[in-house]
Amino acid sequence: MFVAKVIGTVVATRKDENLTGLKLLVIQPLDSKEQAYGQTLVAIDSVGAGVGEMVLVVRGSPARLVARNDASPVDAAIVGIIDYMETVD
Numbered sequence: 174m175f176v177a178k179v180i181g182t183v184v185a186t187r188k189d190e191n192l193t194g195l196k197l198l199v200i201q202p203l204d205s206k207e208q209a210y211g212q213t214l215v216a217i218d219s220v221g222a223g224v225g226e227m228v229l230v231v232r233g234s235p236a237r238l239v240a241r242n243d244a245s246p247v248d249a250a251i252v253g254i255i256d257y258m259e260t261v262d
Contacts, residue, residue: 176203177230179222183215191245198222198251200230205260216249219244229253 181199196218202211207227214230219239222228228251235239237243239250 174229174231174252175230176207176258177214177216178203178207178209179224179226179228179251180213181224186196189246190215191240191242192247195240195245195247198224200228200249200251202230203227205209207258214249215246217247217252218251220251220254222251222254227255229255 177200179198180201183197197215198218199213200216201209201213204210206237208255216230217240232249236247236250237245239252245252
């Protein structure tokens with residue numbers, strides 16, 4: 174699981190039928206200081222997140238479980254919206 178910021182949306186009128194009805198968002202992974210790192214990803218949204226929000230994301234098999242379809246071509250899923258995050262260095 175990792176923290177990311179939602180930075181955009183994806184609209185795809187033609188896509189795999191197993192993605193029908195799933196909201197797709199562009200996310201940017203964040204480090205413990207809330208700084209961007211790595212490449213952006215596209216993730217399905219299971220919690221109603223919006224652009225600008227910090228979110229919790231799972232990847233791999235857990236992401237497919239969120240989609241509730243093992244045949245879904247899903248590698249990342251948003252599973253929580255972060256209200257507050259505090260780290261101790």
